[in-house]
Amino acid sequence: MTLFQSINEFVVRFANTNGTGSASANNMFAKAIMRMGLPVSAKNIFPSNIQGMPTWFEVRISEKGFLGRRDGAPELVVAMNAQSIEEDIQSVQPGGFLLYDSSRILPQRLMRKEINFLGMPISDICRTEYSDPRQRQLFKNVIYVGALAALLDIDFQVLKDLVSDQFKGKDKLIRPNIYALELGFEFANKQFSCPLPICVERRDLIGDRILVDGNTASGLGAVYGGATVVGWYPITPSTSVIEKFASYCQRLRIDPANGQKNYAIVQAEDELSAIGIAMGGGWNGARAFTATSGPGISLMTEFLGLAYFAEIPLVLMNVQRAGPSTGMPTRTQQSDMLTCAYASHGDSKQILLIPSTPKECFDFSAQAFDLADRLQTPIIVMTDLDMGMNFHLSEPFGWDDKHEYDLGKVLDADDLEKASDFGRYLDVDGDGVCYRTLPGTHPNKGAFFTRGTSHNEYAAYTEKGEDYIKNMERLEHKFATGVKRLPAPEITINSKAKRVGLVYYGSTDEAIPEAVSLLSEQGVKVNTLRIRAFPFNPQVASFIREHDSVFVVEQNRDGQVKKLLCNELTIDPASMCAVLHYDGLAITGQFIAESVQTELSVQTDKAAG
């Protein structure tokens, strides 16, 4: 049998049962790789279930820095779930390795000649070592991480340090965890020939980067952005945005003098109410937000129309999942782009921010509150399950202490005293953004009625066609002037010939370096443009027009952003090709490269024919 060999370039897949506490052990493994100085990403492939179903955790180690999901079979599978063992054995790459619990003998029919079986009686070890059933279960996970350290040549001290860091303050837990790691480490060293031909070697490729999920970043960004009012309803995969916001608030937003909370998080009865709460907070001058996914967006659409038309600031974080309807709740997609861009009935439009890394989730989440206050409209931060719930290597979070919150055009009592005239929807500055007042500001100036019915410049109800059109045109103008405040696209020019351009956005970014490299190996030099906001920056149209072949890479079936581009920038749909990946798993570099190449060869054939 040939043994697969690779240093610092392989995939490890963990097969676990959900609800058994494997996630923290698997995270520890991923972090250990990072502390070995190696680029790493970790993706959880989990069911919409609480306990007992198979769940997988895929760690990609790549010295080259290719951290998107990789197509093809993993080199090493850690099979800890009897339920999925047959499938897990089949999933190993020929020449690869399977670490499994040999407490029970594997049926002969499951054996494969072309892979290496590494049997370790973990259940037996745990039965001997621990009497408490819960401990037997939990330490199983820690033991296999210890074994992996020996098999893959991870510095054991790195793991010890990780345990100490993880249980800081709960020191009683440090020793038993290190002991469990040692059990696995010693066993593997004795029983197997360590290290395996796939293993890691220390490098210094991480710099100051961090390994974190996007939802943590978004939640923390909201703390930094000054959010105080939250309405929410639990829904996968957005729930942890709120949970993280809450836990950082517990730490950072309790007044030390009196223990009072400088925030209010209301768990609402549904998503209608969740966004209503955010809207009430924004109307009354607090920075307010909600977070949701797929079905929640459908419910929130009603209020998004009111917020657009009545011009109320609020922030909505949409962690997209596979639709339509309930769809695949624990799988990723970018399929709410059209719905969100044009959310609500009537002529309405929303501003979208589309981050690609946890660092950008943090930045855009904080910035969304400034933009919402400045432009007096909802700001929707569009992430997805892959971005939100998986661990990505990211630049560290940063905050400029000189940055002052932009609270937008809000008149206080003195301003109102000085003002000769106040009309809530009077475009005084010509930028389409009007001045607002908050309830309770002045005894007899500045009060107005906020409404979702048509209104004139003084917020009075009107059915006059000319007043209605004036207001609708001003809203268009507001969006036009607002575009320059939105994050500009990120453009990378690799070839001045500008033959092939890739347009993409969001979590797809992780797969792009590999796609570009694979194409380059085939002699195809591509330039890239990463969209970071909607409405589109004018640079997007220029980039598309300047390139001979443009590919719009998305994780949905319908090419939603391609359609948006055609619609908003009056581009001929035939002038762009769609690269669409939507099976619910994150897009891969190989998929992008192959799709582009196939299409290019068709184009070449056509030209030749």
Added chain:
Amino acid sequence: MSYIKPQFKHPRLQVNDLGLTHRDYEGALSTLCAGCGHDSITSAVAQACAELSLPPHKIAKLSGIGCSSKAPTYFLNNAHGFNTVHGRMPSVATGANMANRDLIYLGMSGDGDSASIGFGQFAHVVRRRLNMLYMVANNGVYGLTKGQLAATAEQGMKSKSGEASLFTDIDLCVSALQFGATFVARSFSGDKSQLVPLIKAAISHKGFAFIDIISPCVTFNNNPDSNRSYDYVHDHITTAAVADFVPVKQEIRCENGQSDSEDICLHDGSILRLSRIDADYDAHDRIKAMTKIEQHKAEGKILTGLMYIDPEADDYHEINGTSDAPLNSLKQETLCPGSHVLKTINESFR
């Protein structure tokens, strides 16, 4: 009918403690039908706020959609108002209240708004003990869409078009009691002497206060077959106790101690004085209140007045432990942890 409200104020109009007259509590001219019960509610709200000497701009008035929800336009011109979407006022009121706990929140809703499309939001705003006064102008029909029956219409009731209500009605007072409201009353738009003291007490109450106000629709539901018509309500209304509101400053006379009267001290120090008519009346017994409402209904009578009060109730902010300073007043230096904290946080992800 006049379409312009006169600006003139009589120089000898009575002023309240803030030096304001009742004109300072008015709103825009009503566009509701002449004789609409809702206009009486409007004037009762304005009168209550004026007599309580509330600064109008420290009140926020919120509503959903429907005839009832138009009403806030017609009172308190100097208060900010928010006509939200149909049935969703409770969530917007919640967010507004979270942002600034110092304002007084008046919610105005209707039977379609609260008992149908927004029944879920109604239930949950009660549960979460939002400090607000929630009023429903209840006429049993949809006015703006021309007379369809509402969920509060009693089974068998016929609207003007002759359509009978086929299903069990939702009694919003019973619902509010079940959901945990700490101030529940029912009144009649045609009886200001009952309605005004109840509104004042409800505003002075801390926590969620609910008043269901029967408010006949003169256009679509004032016919002889209706049990929401002026005549029907006048003939069938009854009360278990008369409520009187005694403001904080007024010296309390020694009428309490009498067996048919009870003084309840409200959160702001004012007194709600209840004079019993029904000897079995107990404003502190939630279960009995529900039973009494249903018993009267079974007898074809409409029970009004204060049904239930818990004067010691707490509100959402007390349960949450929110800062005394309104959240919308907190500055960046309080809210933003700054870059030095981020260093430690980054370290936890390495």
